[in-house]
Amino acid sequence: MSVRERVTVTGIGLVSPVGSTAAEVFDAVCDGRSGLSRPPAGHPLHGVLDVAAFAPAIDPASVLPGPESRVVDRSIVMVLRAAEDALADAGLRVGHDVDPYRVAAIVSGVGGLSTLEEQVLGRAGRGRFGVSPYMLPGTLPNMGAARIAIKFGIHGYTSSIGTACAAGAQSIGEALRILRAGEADVVLAGCAEAPLFPTFAYAFGNARALARGWADPAAASRPFDKRRNGLVLGEGAGVFVLERAAHAAARGAHRHADVLGWGATTDAHHPTTPRPDGAGAARCMRMAVRDAGLVPGDIGYVNAHGTSTRAGDTAELAAFTEVYGTGPPPLSSTKGVTGHLLGVSGVIEAAIAVEALRRGLLPPTHNLDDPERAGEVDHIRDKARAVAVDAVLSNSFGFGGHNVSLVLARPA
């Protein structure tokens, strides 16, 4: 077996409802500081949704030149900020510390659908005169990667992955593949989602996917709790700077954690419902662990996808117990605090995994009053658990039956 190139995380940038660094987000999930709230008066979702997870406002002109900042989706604005922060965290200047043709960017998400909604409304009112020629660069799903490339002078491979809520994790997985193959020295891997606009909110609501009826908005997202009744939509962006470990070492960069392995499978079952037995997810977790050169028992903590939907959480626990049987590692879902940032959740949760490894602290599942499979699964409840772990696994599953698992480890 050939020795694989070790891949390391040297930078993280986040835009989220609960913080803009891995440390801030981790503190929030450990302390139960909820990112969930009622849509404020004046927000397009006021009166549309009960609860959502809002990220801070960002002035588009702070990340794009004036004219370009006018018709541009919030997802692109957020991901430009996240990329800027990730590169600063990595202490990396493209063209100075690395050849621009040896830098790749894989930036995913569903694209600028709220901007598309605005343009559709403009078209309905004023025909072709209501449609801006800026709509395409403002909305296409590849534009996060393209605009990051333009802003930071990245000339290598760029792309966007469209696997819904698995897309952020898959971007990190594809980055690992590219770095291992020696096709780049650095990859910016991330995702951005801006789903908080009426058409999308109604679609999720009418699909009966959303949490409803909670007097306290902070109680609405409750992964694995028996009273859960749906997910809470959230917005944000996250970008990782991933690097060949040798490249990071040569420039003296700090390694936050290593990405050791990944797995990807597909349920081929139903467009939105996961396979109830979790077989595809179980296979995915095993694949990631094997790709990392580990066995399931080496994993010290699992950050679950756990979106707080009935079907999704049940299937994931089925997969988890299928892999681990008796003697499972501690498990939690951090979406009780963050809400579900769709594709971005895989990036945020990889950042949480990095902090868990760094601090030897495992975050709890918020609002987990009455856990499913309480006897079989070691749910982390109520408060963070101090345990030094060497490797953690993070799951992300997307509409379409896409399963992705990542294994992260302390730098070695």
Next chain:
Amino acid sequence: MTDEIRAFLLAALTEMKYDVSDVDDDTVFGPAGLDVDSLGLAELAVRVEDRFAVAFDDDEAEELAMMTVGEFSRAVAARIAPASAH
């Protein structure tokens, strides 16, 4: 008419987040002046078409980059004139 068109152009450019404080009739739209990019010029053309009920061919929209604000205002005015004579 030319004054009205010029005022409309400056208002549209301001709304499009271009700085028009130093713009006069001799300022070109392209890199030597306002530096409006191809999509910006396309949008400006659509706005003028909407407001003044004129139509530009694709190549005319491209030529806009070479024109000054004054030239374009007069060209639009000339295009409107025959119709308004009826």
